[in-house]
Amino acid sequence: MLDICLIGGSRYFGKRLIERLLTAGHRVTVLNRGSSVPPAGSAHVVADRDDEAALEAALGPLRFDVVIDQVCYTPRQAAIARRVFGPRTRRYIMTSTVEVYEHEDSPTPVREGAVDPRTVMVDLTLPWDDPGFRDAHYGEGKRQAEAVLAQDPVLPYASVRVAHVLGGDDDFTGRVAHYADRIRAGEPIAVPPVNHPATYVYVEEIADFLAWAAEQDFTGPVNAHSPGPLTTSDLCAAVERAIGGRAEFRVVDAGPLSPYAFTRAYAMDDSRARALGFTFRHTSAWLDQAVAETVGPGR
The missing domain is CATH 3.90.25 (UDP-galactose 4-epimerase; domain 1)
Incomplete structure (x- = not known):
């Protein structure tokens, strides 16, 4: 049994993920701004993940085996998460996106190494708090968020680069x-x-993958999609x-x-996911x- 914190993402494949984690017997805490009530059986912490002091206060003495961050969109959010959850969790999983490859145009499916977060430049001075800017730079925000976690690691992390999701x-x-x-x-x-x-992924299978990933110990980026x-x-x-x-x-x-x-x-390449033990x-x-x-x- 693991103590797992899910940040945001309590709808669509996030709600499916929570159901799977609870069914597997894990203790689940959902952290969000209070806009949605998590499924029965999970604990609920209300806090603004962008307000570092409020987040620290809301979490108090809580500790987790795994944090799954469904709503980390910018390097600023990643930096806050790294500082707040670094002392509180053994492993951090960020749901990233196929959009990190937005500058790639490869005739063959791209592997994770095509975007190495250890080499991505981070610019915290950009207007990441502006929703319009953030939406227009979605892929860049995710790339830089991954980079924050990779370049100054304080805890083991994995980034799940999710394909376009279909279904439901x-x-x-x-x-x-x-x-x-x-x-x-x-x-x-x-x-x-x-x-x-x-590349695409079925909503039920990305929930399966994230629930499975929570119980593993791999780190670094992994592409998540169906062949x-x-x-x-x-x-x-x-x-x-x-x-x-x-x-x-x-x-x-x-x-x-x-x-x-x-x-x-x-298109992404799924060979790393298969090598780790999961087949879409x-x-x-x-x-x-x-x-x-x-x-x-x-x-």
């Missing part, structure tokens, strides 16, 4: 729903001249199977594109189920 009737992104709405209305879906594939990159056409075909209709594509050279329509290669299913094993959960009849 609680998918709040609206991205797959965008396809369904346009197919139902007979409206075109904007795609680039070259429709590059990207079998998907294009916009692949996703729309799954939507067609779920709701009927036929997708119409409009090729555009400039201007807004549909969600998950990429102008560059966007191929996208073909779950794609139709995931899409139907989100946009199927009655959605």
